[in-house]
Amino acid sequence: MTLSSTDDIHKALTVGEVAERSGVAVSALHFYEKKGLIQSSRSAGNQRRYHRDVLRRVAVIKVAQRIGIPLAEIAEALGELPDGRTPTARDWKRMSAKWRGHLDERINDLTVLRDQLNECIGCGCLSIKACRLRNPFDSLSEEGPGPHF
Amino acid sequence: MTLSSTDDIHKALTVGEVAERSGVAVSALHFYEKKGLIQSSRSAGNQRRYHRDVLRRVAVIKVAQRIGIPLAEIAEALGELPDGRTPTARDWKRMSAKWRGHLDERINDLTVLRDQLNECIGCGCLSIKACRLRNPFDSLSEEGPGPHF
DNA sequence: CTTTTACCTTAACTAAGGTTTAGGTTTTAT
DNA sequence: ATAAAACCTAAACCTTAGTTAAGGTAAAAG
Known part of the structure; x- marks a missing residue:
């Protein structure tokens, strides 16, 4: 049996359909297109038509x-x-x-910060000279968790 | 011996001095004042004068x-x-x-995300139905590291 | 006393990531 | 055939956290 037209896997998607399926607003899709993140072709009446692949692209973006x-x-x-x-x-x-590398780095930075904060909550000093929270570039503060190579 | 005038602990600080000592730009100090984060009094000639406490306030802000x-x-x-x-x-x-609570939450969120990403790098699917990365509100994804009470 | 240097205010500008509005066109449903 | 729903563009607007510019005043240095 043939697919009904609404289920046709080859049918191009309108911007509204992409918005609904991807959970991204129409205005955001226009914006992504302007920034070159996604592409569309146009209907005879100049409306955007998307290939289904756009859904995967949007997933990657999100x-x-x-x-x-x-x-x-x-x-x-x-x-x-x-x-x-x-x-x-x-x-x-x-x-x-x-991108996971980026994520690892962010997690590591925040963890170092948390450790310093715990230390500082204990002393409450915020001392200009001694407080590692206030001196993030202090060599001591480079000993965080996670890899250091 | 008495303190020299430049070291006088009671001397009010000018905006430039606060900027230099706190490592924050003069324009940012103006901005913080407009937002009510710091206060100043004024000299006879309408210039800002800060109490030394402002340095601690700025440290807290940073x-x-x-x-x-x-x-x-x-x-x-x-x-x-x-x-x-x-x-x-x-x-x-x-x-x-x-605020540490906020930090813990952020670290936890990112760690959950990293775990999902590791899983997804293994499969590469980004499947709409199955991929936890694409379905962050899936109940399964709530089992992250860290406390859940 | 004069010249720098520092300071003042207001307003406009920047960046990211969009959203809203206005005015007009296309598609779809009745 | 018509009306409603969806779409189009361009420009303006929003938020956060400031910076920069313009035009003028105060304080410090020589």
């Missing part, structure tokens, strides 16, 4: 944003894919492995 | 910002101190203990 990657950097990473293709599983592995 | 507390919230916390006093060691303990 995850990268949660990690804390700015849109410009996400755009750059997506732009490095050959012929602007949507990231494959392999592409995604490469990108996400790179 | 630490809170590192933790990720927005200025409005810092202003609120500082505003709750009786007669607008500069935080004592006790005050600081109370504030920082509260």
Whole structure:
């Protein structure tokens, strides 16, 4: 049996459909397109039509944003894919492995900060000379948890 | 022996001196004052004069910002101190203990995210239904590290 | 006494990541 | 055929945390 037209896997998606399925506002999709993060073709009447792949691209964008990657950097990473293709599983592995490094660093920074804060809550000093919280570049404060190589 | 005038502990500080000692730009000090985070009196010629306590206040602001507390919230916390006093060691303990909770939460969120990302790097799917990265509110994803009470 | 240097205020500008509004067109449903 | 729902563009607006500029005054140094 043939697919009904609404389920047709080859049907291009309108911006409203992409918004609903991806959980991203229409205005944000316009914005992403302007920034070069996603692409669309146009209908005879100049309305955006998206390939289904856009959903995966938007998923990648959302995850990268949660990690804390700015849109410009996400755009750059997506732009490095050959012929602007949507990231494959392999592409995604490469990108996400790179971004995980960013995440590790952020977690490490915050953990160092928490340790310093715990120390400081104990003394309450905020001393200009002695307090590691106030002297984040003090060599002592570089001994945080996590890898240091 | 008496203190020289430049070392006088009671001398009010100019905005430039506060900027230099606190490592915060003059424009930022103006900004903090407009937002009610710090106070100053004025010289005969309408120039700002700061009590030395302002240095401790600015130190608190800087630490809170590192933790990720927005200025409005810092202003609120500082505003709750009786007669607008500069935080004592006790005050600081109370504030920082509260903010540490914020920090713990952020660290926990990021750690959950990292675990999900590691899982996803393994599969590369980004599947709409199955991928925990794409479904952060999935009940499974609530099993992160750290306390859950 | 004069020249720097520091300071004053107000307003505009920056960056990121969008949202809102206004005015007009296309698609879809009736 | 018409009306409603969805879409289009451009520009303005929003938030946070400030910085920069312009035009003028005060304080410090020589």
